[in-house]
């Protein structure tokens with residue numbers, strides 16, 4: 678049992694190929710067999726057709742939801758225990774705390790030769806509220822637009838647990854208050870005793886291995902560390918493509934800090 682879906686629904690989805698399990702190298706595993714102890718695996722649900730209208734983007738993508746098998750199993754176990762102890766109301770709390778990453782696939786995967794790809798870290802304030810303290814919102818919409826405009830399409834991987842470069846939304850809110858007291862975005866993390874950047878790209882790498890395979894790919898990013906992290910996980914055929922969007926007065930200091938930290942941003946990009 679690796680999902681809290683109804684077992685009959687689960688069986689049907691597996692038979693239809695819409696519920697899959699892959700290993701970190703992106704290879705398919707048997708979804709009916711529990712992964713060996715210590716063998717990390719990712720469950721994938723989809724494709725789910727998703728019509729999208731976001732800024733200037735109007736398209737249809739195939740959405741896949743992805744979650745670690747271990748995380749899902751843990752939630753299932755805890756949920757079962759809670760149910761028997763009458764704590765069923767806590768189930769939603771457990772389920773909503775799972776980091777469910779997303780894949781948005783544009784175009785025909787079998788035709789990809791060197792697809793355009795974006796691995797986007799979740800940012801509630803930027804992506805959803807349109808905050809101008811960072812440039813995440815324009816980068817997300819801009820990435821979808823660029824991928825949609827590619828003749829063969831491409832892929833967007835949305836990393837759910839990457840809020841505040843991995844420190845979570847609560848701590849990120851605290852860093853904003855520290856930033857307003859004069860610290861830069863990295864100093865603020867350190868003041869909280871947290872790393873500058875604790876994002877883990879392991880699942881993103883597994884998804885890229887699975888969806889793109891050994892083909893070369895172009896990655897929309899200004900962050901050399903992201904390219905290096907993915908290369909360390911076997912994705913050595915990545916060409917970074919600059920993705921500078923959403924630069925404005927309100928995030929100039931934030932982007933300056935990113936540039937000093939190592940992001941590939943020139944003075945001209947931020948002018």
Ligand SMILES: [Zn+2]
Pocket residue numbers: 800802803804811812813814
């Ligand atoms: Zn952001």
